[in-house]
Amino acid sequence: MxxxxxxxxxxxxxxxxxxxxxxxxxxxxxxxxxxxxxxxxxxxxxxxxxxxxxxxxxxxxxxxxxxxxxLVSQADCVQTESESFLMRVFGGSVKPLLMHFVDKQKLSSADLEELKSILKKKK
Amino acid sequence: MxxxxxxxxxxxxxxxxxxxxxxxxxxxxxxxxxxxxxxxxxxxxxxxxxxxxxxxxxxxxxxxxxxxxxLVSQADCVQTESESFLMRVFGGSVKPLLMHFVDKQKLSSADLEELKSILKKKK
DNA sequence: ATTTTAAAACTACCGCTGTAGTTATGAGCA
DNA sequence: TGCTCATAACTACAGCGGTAGTTTTAAAAT
Missing domain, CATH: 1.10.10.10 (Winged helix-like DNA-binding domain superfamily/Winged helix DNA-binding domain)
Structure with missing residues (x-):
């Protein structure tokens, strides 16, 4: 990228x-x-x-x-920022990051469902 | 907080x-x-x-x-930073953020399992 | 063709950041 | 008690970021 x-x-x-x-x-x-x-x-x-x-x-x-x-794509910028945030705040480990956001931010149950299905595909 | x-x-x-x-x-x-x-x-x-x-x-x-x-807790700082990142980069929507990190960053299948079970409890 | 005006270009300024040099201070050692 | 050395405190400085004023340019309107 x-x-x-x-x-x-x-x-x-x-x-x-x-x-x-x-x-x-x-x-x-x-x-x-x-x-x-x-x-x-x-x-x-x-x-x-x-x-x-x-x-x-x-x-x-x-x-x-x-x-x-x-001249730069949003996807590339998002990627760069995300990487830097992940490093700085969560020391580079994605799992704690995900848990933080799942936990601290409100997600609708539809969101939860969607996430679950994404995780399922991912496996 | x-x-x-x-x-x-x-x-x-x-x-x-x-x-x-x-x-x-x-x-x-x-x-x-x-x-x-x-x-x-x-x-x-x-x-x-x-x-x-x-x-x-x-x-x-x-x-x-x-x-x-x-004098400030890590949890509070993480929370503040996360909020600001969420706003700036993902316009405040958690779901795209989660999808980004699930998608773009490598997660072990153990991680995936753990996440799934967390989501299950969360529901 | 001259005036008006909108946009572009240049300049400014202060506080924050990263990075470190310099000076003062106080405590232990000779 | 004066010297030395670590540590704290103060100072520095250039680049970035947020914000905007001033000057130039060029087009549109009269």
């Missing part, structure tokens, strides 16, 4: 917008984020610039404005 | 030592970390000072030297 650059908390929020739909001009990205975050438009621009610099997003010049798209 | 201060990556490594055994004098902490990390002793001291400042570890003056102990 592709090596992805480090992506900060705020940058993730920008990436999520682009993973959901792209390419997008900055104003639409800003708008999409306005819902969730209370950010100055320039803040989003800065984040886009940083993401561009580290090659996490690409820009295409479209006559007067730019269009942004992800 | 107690609100814990933000604990950085390197600080976590120090906390792990103290969660495993405490109270400890700085030299033993430094020694314990020497195995895993290639840090200058002063680096560890700085980390301890920062953790002390943010009240994540306490110090007791023991004649000439200090003894350090955690």
């Amino acid at each position: 592709a090596k992805v650059p480090g992506i900060s908390e705020s940058e993730w929020k920008v990436m999520k917008v682009l993973w959901a739909r792209s390419p997008l001009p900055s104003n639409e990205i800003i708008e999409a984020l306005a819902d969730k975050e209370d950010w100055h438009p320039n803040t989003v621009k800065t984040l886009l610039a940083r993401l561009h610099k580290k090659k996490a997003v690409g820009v295409q010049k479209e006559k007067n404005h730019y269009l942004y798209s992800p | 107690a609100k814990v201060p933000g604990i950085s990556e390197s600080e976590w490594k120090v906390m792990k030592v103290l969660w495993a055994r405490s109270p400890l004098p700085s030299n033993e902490i430094i020694e314990a970390l020497a195995d895993k990390e290639d840090w200058h002793p002063n680096t560890v001291k700085t980390l301890l000072a920062r953790l002390h400042k943010k009240k994540a570890v306490g110090v007791q003056k023991e004649k000439n030297h200090y003894l350090y102990s955690p």
Whole structure:
């Protein structure tokens, strides 16, 4: 899997917008984020610039404005983040991690069923 | 559950030592970390000072030297970190998270069995 | 063609992080 | 009692992250 650059908390929020739909001009990205975050438009621009610099997003010049798209896949980023979280917090052991989340977070019984069937297939 | 201060990556490594055994004098902490990390002793001291400042570890003056102990529990820190990870990377949905880890990380079949039985009890 | 305006680009600033050098302090030893 | 040595305390500094102000550019409108 592709090596992805480090992506900060705020940058993730920008990436999520682009993973959901792209390419997008900055104003639409800003708008999409306005819902969730209370950010100055320039803040989003800065984040886009940083993401561009580290090659996490690409820009295409479209006559007067730019269009942004992800250059790294969400799956790769999720993988990278998960790995790092697993190491840092659970010392690399998946089982305690799973037990933690099964235990501490509320799962519907439908979720439980689904999980069980996945585990069954997995075996 | 107690609100814990933000604990950085390197600080976590120090906390792990103290969660495993405490109270400890700085030299033993430094020694314990020497195995895993290639840090200058002063680096560890700085980390301890920062953790002390943010009240994540306490110090007791023991004649000439200090003894350090955690003031926040590992469980609370794990909980806080997990929550933040869940939000950031999986948008708050536990099921995709679980599926990711079941899928992407290698689990022994013993692990799978154990998980299944936990799920069974959980239901 | 000049003015207005939106977006892009550049600059800024503070607090946190990783990493460590430097200085002060106090206790044991000579 | 003065010297030495470990340890604690203070200082440093560059890079990142969150946040946004200022300047430039180029297109649209008059």
